[in-house]
Amino acid sequence: TQSTRPQRLLSAVQKNATRGDPCSVVRAIDDFCRHKEWAMNVGDEKGCILDSVVSEMNPAAVLELGTYCGYSTVRIARLLPPDAKFITLEFNPGFAAIARQVIAWAGLEEKVQLVEGASGDWIPKIKEQFGIKTFDLVFLDHWKDRYLPDTKLMEECGLLRKGSVLLADNVICPGTPDYLEYIRSSPKYESRYFKSHLEYTKVEDGLEKSIFLG
Numbered sequence: 277t278q279s280t281r282p283q284r285l286l287s288a289v290q291k292n293a294t295r296g297d298p299c300s301v302v303r304a305i306d307d308f309c310r311h312k313e314w315a316m317n318v319g320d321e322k323g324c325i326l327d328s329v330v331s332e333m334n335p336a337a338v339l340e341l342g343t344y345c346g347y348s349t350v351r352i353a354r355l356l357p358p359d360a361k362f363i364t365l366e367f368n369p370g371f372a373a374i375a376r377q378v379i380a381w382a383g384l385e386e387k388v389q390l391v392e393g394a395s396g397d398w399i400p401k402i403k404e405q406f407g408i409k410t411f412d413l414v415f416l417d418h419w420k421d422r423y424l425p426d427t428k429l430m431e432e433c434g435l436l437r438k439g440s441v442l443l444a445d446n447v448i449c450p451g452t453p454d455y456l457e458y459i460r461s462s463p464k465y466e467s468r469y470f471k472s473h474l475e476y477t478k479v480e481d482g483l484e485k486s487i488f489l490g
């Protein structure tokens with residue numbers, strides 16, 4: 277039977293990365309996506325911006341929407357303090373199965389809780405299910421038409437506090453126009469655009485960093 281691209285990406289990690297070494301896992305995925313098969317990981321260029329936001333915040337509670345193969349999950353988890361809580365939501369069971377193995381190869385399975393299901397279903401249940409009051413950082417990288425409804429849902433569910441940061445991938449390509457319009461015009465947020473490129477390409481893309489003002 278034919279393998280899927282995520283399965284081929286996992287094989288490249290298992291072949292080229294060192295078990296327990298998150299940086300080698302990140303490098304192996306970037307090499308695979310640049311030289312073998314493009315895949316929709318946040319990538320190395322936007323990944324450095326993600327790293328700097330995570331490092332400067334030193335967050336105690338992080339939510340990732342859209343795990344895919346676990347590339348950004350590994351990038352984030354490798355930078356977290358030991359007792360941080362990190363939840364990543366993935367709708368697609370095939371992607372989730374691959375991501376679990378990529379995260380395990382990096383030796384970070386203790387730092388990450390991968391939850392399978394739809395963000396819209398899970399967001400209202402996070403407080404009680406995982407004993408989390410608010411998130412310090414949310415990385416949005418899932419279905420682009422879910423960024424806005426899920427942001428409003430997180431506000432309604434009281435998952436954001438004064439100073440919580442939303443970092444959104446792909447605000448230019450594929451684009452999230454309704455989310456950008458909302459977040460940039462809302463008095464509840466202070467937003468800044470980090471210009472970059474679509475992973476592994478010269479196409480413009482970028483990350484929108486938005487601070488919730490409460």
Ligand SMILES: Cn1cnc(CNC(=O)c2cc(-c3ccc(F)cc3)cc(O)c2O)c1
Pocket residue numbers: 316317318342344368417418419420445446449450474475
């Ligand atoms: C199927 N699926 C499960 N999760 C998702 C959510 N992610 C995306 O859709 C996504 C798409 C692209 C992209 C695709 C084609 C293209 F030509 C240009 C850009 C890039 C990204 O960084 C993304 O995060 C999609």
Ligand SMILES: [Mg+2]
Pocket residue numbers: 316317318417445446
């Ligand atoms: Mg993305």
